[in-house]
Amino acid sequence: MAASKCTRLTGSLVKQLLDSVDSVLFDCDGVIWRGDQAIPGASDVINLLKKNGKRVFFVTNNSTKTRKMYADKLAMLGFNASEEEVFGTAYCSAMYLKTVPKIQGKVYLIGSNAMRQEIENVGIQTIGVGPDPISGAQTDWANVSLDPEVKAVVVGFDEHFSYMKLNKALQYLCNPSCLFVGTNTDTRLPLEGGKAVPGTGCLVRAVETAAQRPADVVGKPSNFMFDCVAKQFSLDPARSLMVGDRLDTDIMLGTNCGLKTLLTLTGVSTVAEAEDHLKSGCPNRTGMVPDYYVDTIAELLPALQG
Amino acid sequence: MAGKARGCHKIRGAQIRDLLDSKHNILFDCDGVIWNGEIVVAGAPEVVTLLKQQGKRVFFVTNNCTRPRENYVQKFSRLGFTDVAEEEIFSSAYCSAAYLRDVAKVQGKVFVIGCHGVQKELQDAGVPTVEDVSDAPDVSIYNFPLEPDVKAVLVGYDERFTFMKLAKACCYLRNSECLFLATDPDPWHPLRGGRITPGSGSLTAALETASSRKATVIGKPSRFMYECIASQFDLDPERSLMIGDRLETDILFGANCGLDTMLTLTGVSTLEEAQEYRDSEAPEKKDFVPDYVVDTIGDFLEALED
Numbered sequence: 001m002a003a004s005k006c007t008r009l010t011g012s013l014v015k016q017l018l019d020s021v022d023s024v025l026f027d028c029d030g031v032i033w034r035g036d037q038a039i040p041g042a043s044d045v046i047n048l049l050k051k052n053g054k055r056v057f058f059v060t061n062n063s064t065k066t067r068k069m070y071a072d073k074l075a076m077l078g079f080n081a082s083e084e085e086v087f088g089t090a091y092c093s094a095m096y097l098k099t100v101p102k103i104q105g106k107v108y109l110i111g112s113n114a115m116r117q118e119i120e121n122v123g124i125q126t127i128g129v130g131p132d133p134i135s136g137a138q139t140d141w142a143n144v145s146l147d148p149e150v151k152a153v154v155v156g157f158d159e160h161f162s163y164m165k166l167n168k169a170l171q172y173l174c175n176p177s178c179l180f181v182g183t184n185t186d187t188r189l190p191l192e193g194g195k196a197v198p199g200t201g202c203l204v205r206a207v208e209t210a211a212q213r214p215a216d217v218v219g220k221p222s223n224f225m226f227d228c229v230a231k232q233f234s235l236d237p238a239r240s241l242m243v244g245d246r247l248d249t250d251i252m253l254g255t256n257c258g259l260k261t262l263l264t265l266t267g268v269s270t271v272a273e274a275e276d277h278l279k280s281g282c283p284n285r286t287g288m289v290p291d292y293y294v295d296t297i298a299e300l301l302p303a304l305q306g
Numbered sequence: 307m308a309g310k311a312r313g314c315h316k317i318r319g320a321q322i323r324d325l326l327d328s329k330h331n332i333l334f335d336c337d338g339v340i341w342n343g344e345i346v347v348a349g350a351p352e353v354v355t356l357l358k359q360q361g362k363r364v365f366f367v368t369n370n371c372t373r374p375r376e377n378y379v380q381k382f383s384r385l386g387f388t389d390v391a392e393e394e395i396f397s398s399a400y401c402s403a404a405y406l407r408d409v410a411k412v413q414g415k416v417f418v419i420g421c422h423g424v425q426k427e428l429q430d431a432g433v434p435t436v437e438d439v440s441d442a443p444d445v446s447i448y449n450f451p452l453e454p455d456v457k458a459v460l461v462g463y464d465e466r467f468t469f470m471k472l473a474k475a476c477c478y479l480r481n482s483e484c485l486f487l488a489t490d491p492d493p494w495h496p497l498r499g500g501r502i503t504p505g506s507g508s509l510t511a512a513l514e515t516a517s518s519r520k521a522t523v524i525g526k527p528s529r530f531m532y533e534c535i536a537s538q539f540d541l542d543p544e545r546s547l548m549i550g551d552r553l554e555t556d557i558l559f560g561a562n563c564g565l566d567t568m569l570t571l572t573g574v575s576t577l578e579e580a581q582e583y584r585d586s587e588a589p590e591k592k593d594f595v596p597d598y599v600v601d602t603i604g605d606f607l608e609a610l611e612d
Contacts, residue, residue, distance in 0.1 A: 134465045138372070139343075141465075142501030159447050163467040166504045170494065174502070187515050197447055197473050198516035205515045209493045210508035 004255065006274045009262065009292035014303035017292065021260060023240040024049055025229065027220075028060040028070075029190045030245035030267020031297065033077060039266050041298030043078035048304040050080060057229050059242075061184035061219040061249060063089040063156035063200060066114045084232075089183035089219045092228050093154060094118040096218045101179055106149045108172050110165050110203060111156030111183070119154070128168065131160045141167050152179035155207055155215065157189055157200045166206055173211040180211065184219030186249065220244075221252035226259070243297060247274055247288040255287040263290035264297050312567070312595040314584045316577070323609035325566075325598065331546040332357055333535075333565070335526075336368040337496065338551030338573020339603060341385055347572050349604030351386040356610040364394060365535055367548075369490035369525040369555060371399035371462045371506065374426035393538070398489040398506075398525035399424045401534045402460055403431035405524055408537075410485055414457030417478050419471050419509060424462045424489060447473050461513050461521065462489030463506045472512055479517040486517070490525025492555065496574060526550075527558035532565075549603065551575060553583065553594045561593035569596035570603050 009017060026032055032042040049056050058070065058081065065073070067083045074081040090112070097103045097119065107119060109126040116129045127147055134141075144167065153169045172178050182204035189199040204215050218224050229235060237258035244250020245267025251274075254261035263274060271293055277285040294300070317325065326332075334340055340350040357364050366378075373381070375395045382390040402424070406412045417436045418425060428435050436453050445451070447470055456478045464471070478484050492505035510521050524530050535541060543564040550556020551573025557580075560567035569580055583594040600606075 138465070138503065139497065141503050142497040142499070159469050161469040161472070163465045163504065163509075166467070166508060170502065170504050187518065191448060195448070198469070198476050198512070202472060202512040202515040206504070206508045206512040209511040210504035212493055 003286060004261065004278075004289040004291045006263075006271070006278055006289050007292050009294050009299065013292070014300060015306070017241070017260065017262075018049075018052075018054070018300070018303055021054070021239050021241040023055040023057065023233070023235050025057045025059050025226075025240060025242045025259070026297075027244035027246070027250045027267075028058055029062060031243060031264050032058075032079070034266070035191060036073075038077040038079075039296060039298070041296065041301055043080075045297050045300050045304065047080045048301070052304060055233065056081065056085060057233070058086045059220065059225050059229065059253075060086075060088045061186050061200075062189070063093070063115055063183040063219075064112045064189075065090065066117050067091050069114060087225060087229055089156065089225075090115045090118040092225055093156065093181060093183050093218045094122045094124070095228055096181065096224055097124055097152065097154070098122040100224075101152070103151050103179070105151035106147060108147070108150045108153045108168060109156075110158045110161060110169060110207070111154060112158065115154070115156045115183070125149075126154075128165065132162055132164045132168070134162065134164045142171065144168060144171060146171055150178065152181060153207070154181045154183070155200065155204050156183035158203060161203050166210060169207045170210045173207070173213065180207070180213060180215045182215035182217045182219075184249075185217055186219075220249035221256060223253070223257055226253060226257040245269060247277065247290070251290045252287050254290075261290040261292070263293040264295070265293065266296050312561075312584070312592065312597045314569075314580050314595050314599060315597070316599045318600070318605055319608055322600070322606055325547070326357070326360075326362070326606070326609060329362070329545050329547045329566070331363045331365065331539075331541055333365045333367050333546060333548045334603075335550035335552070335556045335573075336366055337370055339549060339570050340366075340387075342572065343497065344385070346385040347602055347604060349602070349607050351388065353603050353606045353610065354387055355389060356607070358389060360610065363539065364390075365539075366390070366395045367526065367531050367535070367559075368396070369398045369492050369506075370495065371397055371402070371424050371489040371525075372421055373397075373423040374430065375400055377423070396531055396535055397423070397427070398531065399427040399462065401531045402462070402487060402489050402524045403427040403433055404534050405487065405530060406433045406458060406460070406485075407431045410458065412457050412485065414455045415453060416458045416460055417453070417456050417475055418460050418462075419464050419467060419475055419513070420460060420462040420489065421464050421466070424460070424464075428460075441470065450474060452477055456484060458485035458487060459513075460487045460489065461506065461510050463495070464509060467509055472516060475513055476516040479513070479519055486513075486519050486521045488521035488523045488525075490555075491523050491527075492525070526555040527562055529559075529562050532559070532563040553580060553596070557596045558593050560596075566598070567596045568598040568600060570600050572602045
């Protein structure tokens with residue numbers, strides 16, 4: 001396979017690319033929507049792809065919504081999509097716990113209600129969601145009562161993150177057989193309205209530092225997200241396209257899994273960054289070079305409408 | 307001292323006496339060296355008294371920022387040390403305040419993520435801080451006010467750490483002129499009974515990830531605490547000895563400042579770990595190797611009582 005060359009996708013190349021794939025995987029934030037605003041033309045792109053017989057999937061590192069909540073948001077913004085086509089890290093973390101380490105026991109969860117729902121949906125009990133402020137004296141914290149049935153600590157986005165939660169996670173992780181899973185390492189979480197706050201990556205780093213061990217990360221660029229989709233829908237990577245706005249997560253995932261990759265410029269990464277990676281020749285960085293780029297996914301429309 | 311091969315020699319009796327005879331300034335770490343929690347290391351108070359009687363100067367250099375110096379004086383007294391003065395105690399909180407006031411000469415406020423021990427030292431040094439008040443009910447991580455005149459962010463151990471503090475600090479750090487300081491890098495602190503609690507290092511890691519910036523770390527192994535002592539007292543590095551229990555902070559600190567170093571085995575690091583560093587091929591590991599090793603500083607008594 002030729003090395004990715006970061007070519008502008010234009011003219012007849014668009015149809016050529018679309019004809020060469022059966023499935024298209026889209027990241028969400030910065031690709032099909034920004035906060036609660038759809039990218040203009042995005043819903044037409046998705047709906048026309050489906051009309052043209054392509055399968056469409058949504059692959060996001062955002063752990064704050066269940067598949068159902070994502071399906072509702074997609075519907076509200078005019079996208080013709082169903083729950084089964086959405087792969088967020090809340091759902092994928094639950095699938096990971098169930099199918100890879102096959103957890104028998106409970107999870108100490110630093111995360112949202114959406115994560116709790118998805119994990120409990122696969123039959124694994126969780127504890128820890130919600131506010132948990134510090135109480136008692138410092139000598140009490142190491143002796144905080146631990147649930148002996150906890151077999152894993154899972155860290156996702158949590159606006160209620162506190163020292164007490166960090167402490168409890170550390171106490172559980174002092175047992176070397178306790179698993180440590182993180183949903184993703186993104187440093188910022190995009191919000192409705194276009195603002196951003198510190199991302200899950202910050203919380204995972206805090207726990208990794210205290211516990212002095214790395215988390216098993218489920219989200220992009222880890223292969224697991226793609227494997228999750230591929231297993232359920234029998235995808236052929238060579239006939240699949242990953243569309244994303246971040247070189248270090250979306251494009252990296254696409255490259256690692258053998259997909260074609262398309263960078264859209266309505267989000268985080270720039271062409272200059274991509275070309276920098278290309279020029280570096282560094283094996284760690286060439287995986288972040290997309291095959292193609294567009295200013296916005298709306299540029300796919302003419303080929304789809306033709 | 308660059309390239310110096312440190313021997314990791316276990317010493318007793320006359321060897322300790324000869325070493326101490328050659329040194330005028332003795333710098334002790336506290337946790338794991340002179341006490342463990344509220345339990346004094348046997349003989350430590352007598353050792354300090356004897357060193358001073360023999361005309362040595364004694365300093366206490368601790369990364370532990372959980373209490374202000376005046377509380378440390380009380381702890382020393384409580385544990386049987388009869389003549390330790392506040393001026394001899396250098397904690398990372400005290401040194402962070404000194405750095406902000408005397409080195410950075412901050413004009414404006416400091417946003418502090420830190421416990422009472424940190425806040426008090428800043429107050430005592432006359433460094434203005436953003437008031438640590440509860441947010442109004444309508445304030446959330448999606449919508450919060452910022453103070454206009456924040457010129458530095460300081461992060462240290464904080465049992466009241468919350469996502470909100472992380473989000474606010476991240477906003478202040480978007481201004482590249484705003485300083486980013488951390489009291490110390492310790493990922494965890496030991497509590498009694500072999501348990502541990504998350505340290506300043508874990509909170510700093512969260513903020514570094516959120517802001518994509520690296521903190522200037524005041525505490526060991528950085529040189530600053532030594533420079534703080536040297537600015538107040540006349541120190542000759544050749545005639546100074548650093549005694550600690552943590553290779554990655556105390557011993558590296560000593561090496562960074564050109565001091566001879568001694569590992570005591572009543573705390574975190576083991577003789578085996580020191581020997582591993584000594585036997586390692588990697589040149590940067592050499593600075594983690596202590597010159598001398600003792601089982602406990604109580605072993606100084608037989609050398610000093612002659």
